[in-house]
Amino acid sequence: MKAAIIGLVGTLVLAGCNTVSYSGPGLEPIPGSITYSGQPRTKLTKSPPGSAFPHDFIDQYGRQVEETYIIQPDRSLIIAHRQYKPIRFFGD
Numbered sequence: 001m002k003a004a005i006i007g008l009v010g011t012l013v014l015a016g017c018n019t020v021s022y023s024g025p026g027l028e029p030i031p032g033s034i035t036y037s038g039q040p041r042t043k044l045t046k047s048p049p050g051s052a053f054p055h056d057f058i059d060q061y062g063r064q065v066e067e068t069y070i071i072q073p074d075r076s077l078i079i080a081h082r083q084y085k086p087i088r089f090f091g092d
Contacts, residue, residue: 026070026078032057033067035077043075052080063087 029036034055047053052070059065068081 026080027067027082029079030065030082031060032065033079034069035079039076044071044077045075047071049073049075059084 034040049071052068055067055069057065057067064085064087066083066085067079069077070080072078
């Protein structure tokens with residue numbers, strides 16, 4: 001009986017870990033982000049809500065940045081992930 005309860009609690013904990021929600025505000029835009037000057041004027045009508053796409057750019061400090069955007073149900077964008085890539089010299 002104890003093993004069944006422990007297994008049930010463990011399953012519920014793991015199920016909670018797999019749930020991902022992007023309802024938060026996301027990351028703050030930085031210069032170069034698609035949403036830096038506000039939401040884009042054109043709406044992404046062909047992509048379904050919840051889909052994600054990457055955007056690469058160089059920030060104001062010369063670093064290469066890769067951001068991942070998620071399309072919200074109202075067709076606005078949020079930044080779900082931002083990664084700074086190392087600066088490479090001479091094709092290293």
